[in-house]
Amino acid sequence: MHAVVELHELLGELIKRHRAQRMDQRELAARIGCSQRTLTRIEQGHPVNSETLFTALAVLGQLDAFIELADEKVRAAGHLPERKRSQLHDRGLDNDF
Numbered sequence: 001m002h003a004v005v006e007l008h009e010l011l012g013e014l015i016k017r018h019r020a021q022r023m024d025q026r027e028l029a030a031r032i033g034c035s036q037r038t039l040t041r042i043e044q045g046h047p048v049n050s051e052t053l054f055t056a057l058a059v060l061g062q063l064d065a066f067i068e069l070a071d072e073k074v075r076a077a078g079h080l081p082e083r084k085r086s087q088l089h090d091r092g093l094d095n096d097f
Contacts, residue, residue, distance in 0.1 A: 009045030011053065016043040018060040032056045 019028045019039075029039040032055040034048075042048050042056060057063040 004047075005045070008047055011057070012043045012045040014062060015056050015060060018062060019043075019056075022060070028056065028059065031059050 019025070023031075025036050025039050025043075029036045032039070032052060034052050038048060038052060039056070042053060054063060054066075057066065
């Protein structure tokens with residue numbers, strides 16, 4: 001769980017730094033369609049709706065780098081099965097309780 005908290009904090013700091021060079025919180029909040037309080041929460045590293053987070057990154061021109069990274073990760077995992085079968089199913093156990 002610590003990695004998730006750290007990611008929120010890193011993304012919040014990235015958004016804050018890029019936003020501060022171009023506009024105030026009120027303007028960015030209006031552009032991404034959230035309240036100024038929500039933007040403050042993002043910048044402080046608190047979890048928010050992923051659509052709001054990705055929209056903030058897009059407005060600030062930072063989303064493409066994350067998309068490229070995700071594409072690389074998917075390509076690197078191409079040899080892995082798309083889905084792992086349930087061990088309960090493999091043992092002939094049902095989950096009908």
